Amino acid sequence: MQIKRPFFVFNPKSYLYGEELLRMAKRADELAGQYPECTVLVTTPFADIANIANNTSHIIVTAQHLDGITPGRGIGHVLPESIYYAGARATFLNHAEKPMALADLAQAMKRAQELGIKTIVCADSVAEAQAIAMLKADVILCEPTELIGTGQTSDQSYIEQTNAAIKAVDPNILTMQAAGIASAEDVYRTIKLGADGTGCTSGITNADSPIQMLEDMIVALNQAYQEEK
Amino acid sequence: MQIKRPFFVFNPKSYLYGEELLRMAKRADELAGQYPECTVLVTTPFADIANIANNTSHIIVTAQHLDGITPGRGIGHVLPESIYYAGARATFLNHAEKPMALADLAQAMKRAQELGIKTIVCADSVAEAQAIAMLKADVILCEPTELIGTGQTSDQSYIEQTNAAIKAVDPNILTMQAAGIASAEDVYRTIKLGADGTGCTSGITNADSPIQMLEDMIVALNQAYQEEK
Amino acid sequence: MQIKRPFFVFNPKSYLYGEELLRMAKRADELAGQYPECTVLVTTPFADIANIANNTSHIIVTAQHLDGITPGRGIGHVLPESIYYAGARATFLNHAEKPMALADLAQAMKRAQELGIKTIVCADSVAEAQAIAMLKADVILCEPTELIGTGQTSDQSYIEQTNAAIKAVDPNILTMQAAGIASAEDVYRTIKLGADGTGCTSGITNADSPIQMLEDMIVALNQAYQEEK
């Protein structure tokens, strides 16, 4: 499964699990089927991966993290083979809520690449984004830590600057901008400003109708993309 | 589900996942059904919990770790509700390969207790075991870190001393001794020396016949227990 | 050097270093000389320990942390022998801003005890305080994490409860209560409520006259103690 421009990550973090997560993931799956030019990813807690993967076919089931270990010791760590077997085909890495040592990040990215798990690696500054680009991420999420969960989106200059900085190191890396995305409007504007993809957590989970917000955002993603073709 | 004396933990760490883990877990499940006075626990990677839980009924499916978070943010952490939903009813905590800050350990134990997830908390000295006993663990694993994976078992004096020290703080806490368990003999002797339970990782996964070794160990566990009744 | 009831810890964390820290430490030293029944401790950044120790004689120079390592490898960690040589005779451990794995905490306490460095170990709940008491701390700081830096002090019931819980495990351990201490009043009341000692960070460093506030607090400490004799 490839991640392509434009993509959308529904990232409910630890807000959702079990039945409620499944219900949202199924709707995301329908939308992904409906808009085949859009790549839709849904993150899940580790123990929910199998349940989500077994009940969907168009979304990329995405882990919240993995550790760069190989089968063996390593109790309490996230074995890449285990999440792949359960159905994960992408993973977040180095989120501000789960920062990784540089060496661990490099090792985790290597193991993910070996298994065909796409990496969405987080950076909170342009310099970090460029450092991560050197390690061959599939997607780099450029999220100024200070904006996470604030409802404020990154401004045009930040988006353009990080986009250019990442593509300068490696034009094949996709860029994701997701700080403060709270409406379909935000999704539309972020893609228009040049991000390859975007995503949302509490903007969806806290919406009056999370299902409706999810749909509106994916529709907006598709619209921004159709206009540029 | 209760953990009672005598218990056995098959802890394949990250050595096994997917089909191979499932095959072993099913055999453990049959044995647990066959020896109902013995509690059998099987640890699994997070993403394998659901698969193992859905295909077994006598074992206690055990997570390798959980984090003391509540539903909300916390990407990359192990949400207790998610592993409970998937079928985990016990968890390791503070293993030498996944050490926890004291405050995080206390918080994880609290969350596990709220959900009815039994805690198997690791200590590598008598003083630490007593500190953990203060936090009301269900099981304390007294494993001198320097013996993990060496094939050397704890000696009689260590086992008796830790047993007594833990029961002195809280007689309801079960004690587990598992350093260097590599044969059915080791299992038998450890229970005879007074441990409430024991367990094994590489002694099983590296055995000529892991399935046979698993069976031999549970038989030995049961035998030691029957002799003391 | 012994820590005795009543004691006061001036803990400027990383607010002060160099000349300004030295000036405050010298004043604390004079006050410690003036009130010999009160033990006065001053914490310093690691690299300031020698400068403070070389210029004072009545205070206990206190490190902010140490690691349970022995001379050898361990680059970037805090070698106990190095801080002892520089003049530290006490150390904080497991502060909420520098949480320690339980095994690391136990090892650090052991190394401190070997060198004659007193340990002030932080807990943020009664259960944790009791766990730490099992490890033989010299002082336990019972600071509910949620109150740090808020200007709210722990209430009477919390102070009495933690005091009793710790003394129940080990009556030789001194208790420190320092949440939200912002005035001489707070110091006086905290000792009256039964804490063996207290301390202050921003209540002093942010005061109109930090020197005056330091003096007022130590005077209040002494007064509370004199009244109970």
Add this chain to the structure above:
Amino acid sequence: MQIKRPFFVFNPKSYLYGEELLRMAKRADELAGQYPECTVLVTTPFADIANIANNTSHIIVTAQHLDGITPGRGIGHVLPESIYYAGARATFLNHAEKPMALADLAQAMKRAQELGIKTIVCADSVAEAQAIAMLKADVILCEPTELIGTGQTSDQSYIEQTNAAIKAVDPNILTMQAAGIASAEDVYRTIKLGADGTGCTSGITNADSPIQMLEDMIVALNQAYQEEK
């Protein structure tokens, strides 16, 4: 103080402190005065920085680590201002024994640059070295983790490859190769192979005469450099 080709880092880690460290640092200082074209750096535990800096004038006193904090809270962390005040003018960062999260590393490098503290940042693969080069380190230490302390040096191909990879990203960054340096021969060969600098820990501290070994290594460093002029 500038770090220039060729440079030598005497990095006694936590093997030395107090009097013995001072004795070695003084000898390093004499040698640095004697070979002014060679930059000599000596790392010290945090609490020894002031003592070493006050008693030397030609070496660059080097911290083992610093944290990217500003004066304020942060108890137990290494305040850059404190080590600068004590006399440190360079620091190691991200050593395999003290790995840093990428965001913390970036922040620490920024704070070091603000104060004029040179950064020696460790990488254990070519990809990591390039990632770090993006963050504008002053020196990158390319040390395959698996060789640390083994007495095996990096081979010619590794040295040339990392050198080229780093200079390709930023030709102003100095490269350091120090894996397994155990003799003056090793120092000579490493500089000849193109490293800008090298260094040594146990090869000196465990030598029959550490002082003599230190001298031999600096002489060899100078000789390799003179031959290339």
